[in-house]
Amino acid sequence: xxxxxxxxxxxxxxxxxxxxxxxxxxxxxxxxxxxxxxxxxxxxxxxxxxxxxxxxxxxxxxxxxxxxxxxxxxxxxxxxxxx
Amino acid sequence: xxxxxxxxxxxxxxxxxxxxxxxxxxxxxxxxxxxxxxxxxxxxxxxxxxxxxxxxxxxxxxxxxxxxxxxxxxxxxxxxxxxxxxxxxxxxxxxxxxxxxxxxxxxxxxxxxxxxxxxxxxxxxxxxxxxxxxxxxxxxxxxxxxxxxxxxxxxxxxxxxxxxxxxxxxxxxxxxxxxxxxxxxxxxxxxxxxxxxxxxxxxxxxxxxxxxxxxxxxxxxxxxxxxxxxxxxxxxxxxxxxxxxx
Numbered sequence: 017x018x019x020x021x022x023x024x025x026x027x028x029x030x031x032x033x034x035x036x037x038x039x040x041x042x043x044x045x046x047x048x049x050x051x052x053x054x055x056x057x058x059x060x061x062x063x064x065x066x067x068x069x070x071x072x073x074x075x076x077x078x079x080x081x082x083x084x085x086x087x088x089x090x091x092x093x094x095x096x097x098x099x
Numbered sequence: 100x101x102x103x104x105x106x107x108x109x110x111x112x113x114x115x116x117x118x119x120x121x122x123x124x125x126x127x128x129x130x131x132x133x134x135x136x137x138x139x140x141x142x143x144x145x146x147x148x149x150x151x152x153x154x155x156x157x158x159x160x161x162x163x164x165x166x167x168x169x170x171x172x173x174x175x176x177x178x179x180x181x182x183x184x185x186x187x188x189x190x191x192x193x194x195x196x197x198x199x200x201x202x203x204x205x206x207x208x209x210x211x212x213x214x215x216x217x218x219x220x221x222x223x224x225x226x227x228x229x230x231x232x233x234x235x236x237x238x239x240x241x242x243x244x245x246x247x248x249x250x251x252x253x254x255x256x257x258x259x260x261x262x263x264x265x266x267x268x269x270x271x272x273x274x275x276x277x278x279x280x281x282x283x284x285x286x287x288x289x290x291x292x293x294x295x296x297x298x299x300x301x302x303x304x305x306x307x308x309x310x311x312x313x314x315x316x317x318x319x320x321x322x323x324x325x326x327x328x329x330x331x332x333x334x335x336x337x338x339x340x341x342x343x344x345x
Binding site for chain 1: 225228229270271273274
């Protein structure tokens with residue numbers, strides 16, 4: 017899976033999880049300010065990403081993730097590391 | 100058949116846990132009877148459910164051990180389905196006055212009563228969040244509500260369990276998940292067998308009911324809190340103590 021495909025997949029999962037239109041889920045979008053996601057929404061999104069991609073994302077690695085793009089990067093790193 | 104709400108009860112080979120498992124089964128849940136050291140009685144309880152036409156299994160689980168908790172949930176999910184009802188019942192009690200209380204007994208008490216409830220709740224929550232439905236019922240004690248001379252560790256751990264319950268209730272209450280606690284008074288079980296007779300007399304003297312409770316009387320409240328009908332009860336601490344703390 018290349019980065020564009022990965023981004024598309026992550027965005028669609030996030031859109032579904034946060035119950036928002038996928039067009040709003042851009043790489044620049046900030047979870048709390050732009051997408052109105054609270055901390056539990058984020059944890060649920062991470063659970064969904066973990067399940068979809070078969071990766072494990074510890075809590076301390078979630079902390080720096082403020083935007084959709086950062087979430088995509090984190091999953092990409094995980095897939096690279098876990099591959 | 101409606102959606103089955105699989106229940107896992109820890110410490111369910113006897114006493115309150117066993118009675119809770121049987122009550123949940125009679126309310127229609129497939130039930131996993133968790134045990135640490137007594138497979139025979141846990142299997143017997145599961146067989147009793149099966150004989151009454153329900154689905155049940157016995158599953159080994161040492162709640163203080165993360166790997167054991169993970170393995171137990173995996174087995175229950177494979178055997179019965181995703182866990183939607185968790186009863187944190189496994190408990191450890193050793194009485195002793197604070198000034199001489201052994202550090203190891205303190206650690207054992209916290210490991211089972213508090214860390215165990217945390218580990219099981221955390222593991223259960225992922226699936227409950229996905230399902231947007233879940234029930235966590237923790238078995239605390241009247242010792243969580245009142246201090247009790249000779250029960251420093253037990254009382255502290257059970258008070259902690261109420262904090263866990265209330266914080267969970269706030270965290271996940273918006274997702275169709277509830278977390279509640281029951282506080283049994285004096286109930287005659289294997290765990291309270293070691294209670295000294297003068298202490299038993301003292302408990303009963305301050306209990307308006309004038310008698311010990313039965314595991315079934317605690318189980319009935321647990322089963323209610325675990326039911327769909329209890330959907331608006333969240334973060335509640337329910338004494339089931341014959342009036343002892345009234």
